[in-house]
Amino acid sequence: MIVAKRKPLNEIAEMLAPYKKVTVIGCRSCVAICLAGGEKEVKMLVSALKVKNKKEGKKQEFEGFVVERQCEKEWIKEVEDKVLGSDVTLSMACSLGAQTIGDMYPIHLTFPGLNTGIFGVPEEQGVWSEKCVGCGNCIIHTTGGICPISRCAKSMLNGPCGGSANRKCEVNLEIDCAWAAIYDRLKIQNRLDLIENVTPAKDWSTSHSGGRRTYVREDARLTPHQKKGKEAVQ
Amino acid sequence: MKAKVQVVLCRCCTEMPALLNMERLQKLAAESNNVVSVMTVDAACDGKNLAPAINEAKEKEIDRAVVFACHKKDISPAIVKAYRRAGVNEFLVEFVNMREEVVLPHMSEPERAQAKAETKMKAALIRSIMLAPLERQTEEMKTRNVVIIGAGVAGQAAAHEASKAGVHTILLEKTGKSLKAPGIIMTNAQLVGASGYGGNLQLKIKAGEKIENLGAAAVVIATGGGWTTLKGPLAKSVKDAVPLYKFYEQMQTGSVPKGPIVVVDTPDPAGKTMKVQDYAWDDTLETTIELKKKHPETQIFVIFQEMRAFGLSELAYKEAAELGIKFVRYDKGGAPKVDPKNPGVLMVKDFAQGELLNIRFGTLVFASIPPNEDNKAIAEALRIPMTMDGATRRGSIQRWPVSTPRSGVFVCGSALFPKSRDVAKAEGAAAGAMAGEFVKRGRIEFGGIVALVTQEKCSACLTCIRTCPYEAPFIGTASKVEIRVQACQGCGMCVGICPSKAIELHNYTDDQIAEEARVLLGGDF
Amino acid sequence: MAERRPKVIGFCCEKHGMDAAVLSARSGKQLDASVRIVQVPCTGRVDGIHLLKAFEDGADAVFVLGCLEKNCYYDTGSIEGRKRVGYVKQMLTEVGIEKERLEMFNSASSNAWAFPDAVSKMVDIAKKLGPIGGGERQ
16 A cells, blocks of 8 residues: 655644644545554644644644545545635645645645655555555566566566675665565476566556556546536536 | 532541641532532441442432542452442442552642642542443353363363363363373364354364364463474484483383483574573483483583572582583583584583583483474464464463463463473463363453444554454454454553554543543642 | 742553552652653553643653563553654654653552652653743643
């Protein structure tokens, strides 16, 4: 899922310093699960900022709450009054949420409280590691289920680089060499022959390198007739 | 319905009035919101003193009470019982410790103590009005079965003891060895799965090739130590190395072990996977003394890091040394290892002399043994925690020495850590007695102060499930978390950690805690 | 400048934490009256929110007192308590508040000194660092 991290509090405080009335909006989805922007984190952030203001003799008004999924306009619409009633909104969701609010109310100021992040797998409670960079063309069926684009520092497609040693990556010794892992995996699957296939150079146009991507399901789109009369979302 | 509070002020004989102004406290209580009765007693710890308060509680239809006295653990059971008879919910009776928090520690500051007492009273009364009545529940145990896993020394002792309580014992033995024990014995049987909670467990047992479902009220884990596996770098490098108990058994059959005999404390001298275990010393000394007496010509060495011959074993240590058994102490820097050039020689640096010794051996014996490999499977099946070294974890060495943190699941013997037969037997008897007593009750009681999930707020992040030691939260049919109330101990760990604040613990909700703190901080003292 | 009385608040677990406080009182130990205690079933119940709110509500110093980690009544509660305190200490540092104002302590119920030691340590810190933001107490 999307994993984000809260920005350092002093950075957030600086962002919000010029404003009097602040709404802090979190999200119950990905950022709650990765412990960055759920209701608890929102409440703690508001409290910490109030303590800071107490120290500096400043006065700001804070209101903090969460919505179910901040990237969906319907849920933002439900809290529109609170957003527009403030001088600035601090989004404690991933940047998708922050931008959804921003796009809905372009004159209103919406600032990001988190740094997004990675597509992360919870390796254990509290540890999320990146295993996908959204290249848009998944080939892990040929690599034993291990993604070389995200897990190899050089995104190699045909085996380890010359720097791989003791199953570790030469770029960062704390990273396991993805291709060593792929080799081990294909071995226990009895598919080592796959390693001998030469994968041609990757067509990166499906990844972000090709520019901002939009995924569409034509059959799911509402026709103009369907959209009419549904004022909530345009 | 409006809350009706009764305040009981205890004089603690003369201690309270000696420092505090009781009249002012009485007045403050009487003037507080929702307080309809203020009683003062000499000693709340004496049941007789409560009668007037209870009577007034009944008359005025009090629904909650706040007792200002001493430490609640000392007085609450009797008082709560008394209030129950007056129709007051047991969880609406609060105790405020004036004696140990306000009077005793501030004897030379009566004014500050008074202000503190008044603030505490204010906070307690505000808290009392925020509380909700809670109910305990009971559930009948569907069976009276105590399933004992492992028919070794500890398991058999557990079966004997449990059956004395009149419950049905079912002994599961992994091997096909023949046994005599009370109750049902299943050989070639292993636990492979479990669900439910202590009192009403559903077990999956693999007996031979079949899987059988068995209901049980309690389980005793007596799987023993890893007797048959010798793990550790030293064990790997010596063929035919033998664990101490096996060596002892061989001795009893009359066979003469090939000398010199070298007994090493652990097959893992660098201590990476195993700590040296205490039991080894009793049995090591007894075994080597017996051996030396039978075969005085055989050389015997005991290689150890720490000699823990406690109590009367010290005399055995003395006797062993006098008989000519050689004791060699090492530390991790000079741990014993087999000479790579000569597999029949053990190299070890003697700590006392600082010299490297080359000890030729005919038989290498290990005094300690690793944990049983079955522990992991059992722990997974029963969802109980393990220790860092792979043994079954007990609830608390002081309070529950033969219980796991999971209610109704007990553990004894070498499954915890290897121990001598006598101690294993005693522990087995203890676990069996506890299991028997637990099951004999016929019902389990739970509820009251337990966690409660508001499913709409739950993000199904699994954090509470991973944190709870008692397996209380679980993913329910709505793909959101539910609390298995029968297992919940009311600690609130899940409540404190939930990122979406979906769990609450009555009567320790965030609001209640925050409000109490706020009022206390608002006082000027 | 008038003498300001420090405000110290401790969240104590109902088990070993409170037992230690009670034992110290019964042993005759005298304490600075500035300390307030909030009882929780387990320090694992303590939420970072409570700790930060305590500072908001006027605390100069806050502590959490739980069982010894190897002997926690609820198995792993005081480990959780320690982690919560650690996280809030980090937050305090980020907003420029001295992290010494918040501390975690552990005690066995049989230790009569642990509670007075914790209290005197936190009272000293409260006196040394003063109220947050100096000036008037609310």
